[in-house]
Amino acid sequence: MPTMLTDVFRGHPIHLPHSHQPDFTSLSELPDSYTWTPKDDPLFDASPSPPAAGENIPLIDLNHPDAANQIGRACTTWGAFQIANHGVPLELLQGIEFLTGSLFQLPVQRKLKAARSETGFSGYGVARISSFFNKQMWSEGFTITGSPLNDFRKLWPQHHLNNYCDIVEEYEEQMQKLASKLMWLALTSLGVNEEDIKWASSANSDLNWAQSALQLNHYPVCPEPDRAMGLAAHTDSTLLTILHQNNTAGLQVFRDDLGWVTVPPVPGSLVVNVGDLFHILSNGLFKSVLHRARVNQTRSRLSVAFLWGPQSDVKISPVPKLVSPVGSPLYRSVTWTEYLKTKATHFNKALSMIKNQIDE
Numbered sequence: 230m231p232t233m234l235t236d237v238f239r240g241h242p243i244h245l246p247h248s249h250q251p252d253f254t255s256l257s258e259l260p261d262s263y264t265w266t267p268k269d270d271p272l273f274d275a276s277p278s279p280p281a282a283g284e285n286i287p288l289i290d291l292n293h294p295d296a297a298n299q300i301g302r303a304c305t306t307w308g309a310f311q312i313a314n315h316g317v318p319l320e321l322l323q324g325i326e327f328l329t330g331s332l333f334q335l336p337v338q339r340k341l342k343a344a345r346s347e348t349g350f351s352g353y354g355v356a357r358i359s360s361f362f363n364k365q366m367w368s369e370g371f372t373i374t375g376s377p378l379n380d381f382r383k384l385w386p387q388h389h390l391n392n393y394c395d396i397v398e399e400y401e402e403q404m405q406k407l408a409s410k411l412m413w414l415a416l417t418s419l420g421v422n423e424e425d426i427k428w429a430s431s432a433n434s435d436l437n438w439a440q441s442a443l444q445l446n447h448y449p450v451c452p453e454p455d456r457a458m459g460l461a462a463h464t465d466s467t468l469l470t471i472l473h474q475n476n477t478a479g480l481q482v483f484r485d486d487l488g489w490v491t492v493p494p495v496p497g498s499l500v501v502n503v504g505d506l507f508h509i510l511s512n513g514l515f516k517s518v519l520h521r522a523r524v525n526q527t528r529s530r531l532s533v534a535f536l537w538g539p540q541s542d543v544k545i546s547p548v549p550k551l552v553s554p555v556g557s558p559l560y561r562s563v564t565w566t567e568y569l570k571t572k573a574t575h576f577n578k579a580l581s582m583i584k585n586q587i588d589e
């Protein structure tokens with residue numbers, strides 16, 4: 230039996246330095262445990278010298294006839310891009326943002342009723358990657374996979390539940406369709422078609438080869454944002470991640486030649502990140518983007534990440550067409566759940582752990 234996302238961390242408990250969230254609103258100074266320096270994260274202040282000219286991740290109009298090539302180029306150079314005309318109704322984006330805001334506004338004690346357990350997948354808590362850092366992140370999160378009903382029951386009275394569950398269901402449905410469309414547009418730009426990746430072909434058009442999670446994030450107003458970290462630098466384990474951010478900047482993506490580049494919120498648009506599995510599938514051509522979230526002194530920030538990957542019995546390996554006839558694939562094959570387990574133990578070294586040793 231393949232492992233479901235919900236079981237993936239059973240053998241990989243996270244031992245967090247503090248299992249309880251603080252009440253951020255009661256802190257008027259940044260405690261030492263939240264104060265980051267380059268010692269806590271070598272890329273904390275990373276910027277090129279001399280400083281590079283301001284560049285932005287591309288904003289791509291999905292109705293543009295050249296959208297596939299623009300997406301391909303963005304995946305190769307940035308590993309991230311924003312999209313407009315994506316077809317997801319604005320009311321739905323507003324609905325999920327409202328739900329996220331209402332959830333994090335609940336009193337800490339209520340949110341903790343739905344706390345994620347050490348070995349669990351869904352529920353309220355700090356980011357899973359917290360255990361790899363000495364300092365705490367200025368954020369709180371809520372992970373959802375499948376029906377959120379059981380967790381939402383712990384948070385809200387009965388009369389809110391149907392509406393909130395409907396919003397999550399509708400959001401996930403729209404995101405699934407969009408993610409699959411984006412994946413195929415990006416692959417088309419490399420000359421890869423459905424014949425080349427049978428498990429993802431439209432014969433499986435109901436998308437039952439895919440699974441997903443929603444990560445709701447809240448970055449409260451912070452007394453000393455320059456010394457705090459909302460969500461530390463990481464890549465996502467996904468094929469693709471689609472992110473909705475509210476109207477407050479904070480997301481940054483890393484480019485070796487530019488350093489950290491802020492992704493400005495563009496109302497109604499969505500951010501797309503290439504994840505580690507897409508990097509593997511493209512035999513390293515698409516870059517899985519290193520990103521992080523910074524915080525703000527006057528405005529709180531919300532984001533909703535749709536984390537999208539294949540079902541657990543699907544083995545991801547480099548598309549043969551993208552491996553040179555005389556070369557070998559850069560990575561060995563791996564399922565999403567195997568990869569999540571590797572990541573839960575080795576974090577940012579996970580990709581290199583599945584790299585094939587290629588003799589020079």
Ligand SMILES: C=C1C[C@]23C[C@@]1(O)CC[C@H]2[C@@]12CCC[C@@](C)(C(=O)O1)[C@H]2[C@@H]3C(=O)O
Binds near residue numbers: 467
């Ligand atoms: C499916 C997943 C990807 C994720 C871990 C998770 O189980 C659910 C949350 C995801 C998230 C969101 C914040 C950053 C991240 C690295 C983390 O700690 O939890 C990602 C994980 C990932 O992509 O590896």
Ligand SMILES: O=C(O)CCC(=O)C(=O)O
Binds near residue numbers: 446460474521531
């Ligand atoms: O809040 C953000 O902008 C980033 C969130 C993120 O990277 C994640 O949830 O994986």
Ligand SMILES: [Fe+2]
Binds near residue numbers: 463464465470520534
């Ligand atoms: Fe992320």
